[in-house]
Amino acid sequence: MGRRRATVSLALELCGVPAHLAAVRARFHASAPLRALGLLEVEESERPFLSRSLRIPDRLAGHLLGDDTPDAALLGRLHPLPDPLPAGGDADADTFVRHLAARLHDGPLTVYLREQREGDGLAALASVLRTAGLGALCCSGTEDDLPGVPELLREARLGGRAVVVSALPERPGPLVRALTAATDVTVLLTDPRPYDPHWSPADPLVLDAPGRRAGGAAAWRAALGPDADGFDLATAVAPYRLGGDRIQRAAHAARALAAFDGGPVTADHVRLAARRQSASGLESHARRIRPAVDWRDLVLPEAPLTQLRELALRARHRDRVLGDWRLSAGGGRGRGVLGLFAGESGTGKTLSAEVVAADLGLDLYVVQLSSIVDKYVGETEKNLERIFTEADRTDAVLLFDEADAVFGKRSEVKDSHDRYANMESAYLLQRLESFDGIALLTTNLRANIDEAFTRRLDLVVDFPFPDAGQRLALWRHGLSHVPSAEGIDPGPLARDFELAGGSIRSAVVTAAYLAAGRGDHVTAGDLLEGARREYRKAGRLVPGEGGW
CATH class of the missing domain: 3.40.50.300 (P-loop containing nucleotide triphosphate hydrolases)
Incomplete structure (x- = not known):
């Protein structure tokens, strides 16, 4: 009467089995199904075996009572799958999806999907699961986001769903071993790295994720809907190879940009949104x-x-x-x-x-x-x-x-x-x-x-080095946004000063500073001084030092 929870002894009495049988006691071992599958917890290990307390996990009790709220240990660690690949956009991808979905119909399966570009693996798995009519628990395998494997597998078993893990940790061996050991749950893993047999003694089915064609025009059209009718969508998105849910997010961002500008979605909106979705680590090595x-x-x-x-x-x-x-x-x-x-x-x-x-x-x-x-x-x-x-x-x-x-x-x-x-x-x-x-x-x-x-x-x-005609065009292009004096003619400068385009731009900048210092327009004298300075920087003899 003084115990708050049932003990091993009480459980055995209720089941009408003697406590001295080894097979009976083995039911409470850590490797036995009751405990290994997370259905029962045996506490107070310091007590004698028969007096140890038993506890049913809250998630299991809730499930038996009809409550399918996910385990509290998984809150904030699960995320939805991205939108599936559009059917008919790529024959190879469609074939891959059909074959893998048919294999999932035959029973639980562990698959390792290597992706070439970020998001391709998850998008392919989303299509496979939709075709197979199978729900999924999707999470990231990074150290900060990874939920507890026992809780994740128990949740999958209770709901009859697959486990999808992307972006495996730097050392994925322990995670892969724990997941591949669950032969009664469909486990789908995706990562850019090739599969290493040392990660687990039980090898999964190793496949390459079907790559999304550059641009993915069908996926963009599905994401943008009628907003894609006002411009040449295929040309606009051809350079981009976004995967996973990035196209959906880019489409949403393009609509937001168009709404801010007060007009319809244009190719420029789509390009800007797509460029922002292409996150890069290049900035640590490049400008x-x-x-x-x-x-x-x-x-x-x-x-x-x-x-x-x-x-x-x-x-x-x-x-x-x-x-x-x-x-x-x-x-x-x-x-x-x-x-x-x-x-x-x-x-x-x-x-x-x-x-x-x-x-x-x-x-x-x-x-x-x-x-x-x-x-x-x-x-x-x-x-x-x-x-x-x-x-x-x-x-x-x-x-x-x-x-x-x-x-x-x-x-x-x-x-x-x-x-x-x-x-x-x-x-x-x-x-x-x-x-x-x-x-x-x-x-x-x-x-x-x-x-x-x-x-x-x-x-x-x-x-090639610009000739006189091209130099004149370069002078005029440089002056196109600069307030200049009336009747200014850069023709003599183009003829007399053999400068490349970069030097001509520097000469115009020098002339603009001289004019800004006076609070006036750029004059022919300012341009001449800019050209002469470029010649002096290059160590060349300046033509017309006596005047222009």
Whole structure:
């Protein structure tokens, strides 16, 4: 009468079984089903066996009484599955979904799904579960978000649902072992890493997640609905490879941006929303530029302009050409787009990269050489691998400015320094083969780029030094937003001063500061002084020092 809870002895008496039988006592062992499945807890282990207290978990008692509120230990740790992949958008993805859903109908199954891009695995599993008519408990496997495995499995058993875990912890072995041991529950795991047999003695079914086609126009149309009718949706979203629920979130953000502007959803709204959903860790290694230019800001001959437009075209349609039309070279090669911009300083190479990124609706990341080059052997390659891996999963344009510092020619091995330098080049050659993103290289010295890199490039764009006509167009473009004196004519400057586009811009900036200091408009004298300063900076003789 003094005990507040039932004991082992009372339970055995109620069941009418003798307490001295080993098989009976084994029912209360930690590995026995009652305890292993979380149906019964035996407390007060310091007491003699028969006097230990028994407790029914609150979640189980609630379930028996008709209350299916999830276990309190799972609150805040479960999240909904993303929207499924749209049916009919990709034949390979549809086949994958049908086959795996049919396999789930046969009984509980443990599956490890390796995803190439973040969200693809969860989106595929959402489609599989919908097709199979099976509910799921979805959680993240990171250390902070992971719920208790026993509580998670018990909840799945009570509701007849599957367990879905994404983003496994850094050391996934204990988690995978605990989940694969539950042979009566369907467990679906997804992560970017390849499956390691050392994680668990019971291997799951290991599959590759079907990749979402770049842009996923069908998924975007499903997410935007009638809002997608006012513009060319397929062209607008072609550069983006968002997975999981990112497209739904981007569609919601695009509607919010359109509502703020007081108009219908446009391609610009969709691009901006998609760009914000493509989170990136590149900023620790590269400088982010949000392009604010377009094709009108380029003053170039027709040949390089045509090549730049072709570069943007390749970036949009690479999945169709290399994937659907099977024109990839094979051998594990990626679907990246690689271009080299070669020309003298100031001829518009970096500006062109920004224009291409703007045309694609992507951010531009300029790689900082100081953050990747390391004096210790092997560290430079590790830093480059981090950059390429992050760029593969990010919708962005990667720019290696002054690329000859990293992609230089290999040399004859005369000492250990040459050998290690050649190892860096060999690593880069291999990594470019499997790259899936968009990378642009700029150099003032094309002859210094190794020919093996050049062979792997899609396009090599030569930027010529501007002639007098192009210099005049550059002067006029620079003055287009500057308050200038009436009748100002930059023609003589374009004829007499052989300056590249970058130097002309610097000269206009100098003239603008001189005019702003006087509180006046830019005059011909201001422009002449700006041009002369650019000549002096370059150490060149200034024409017309006696007057203009």
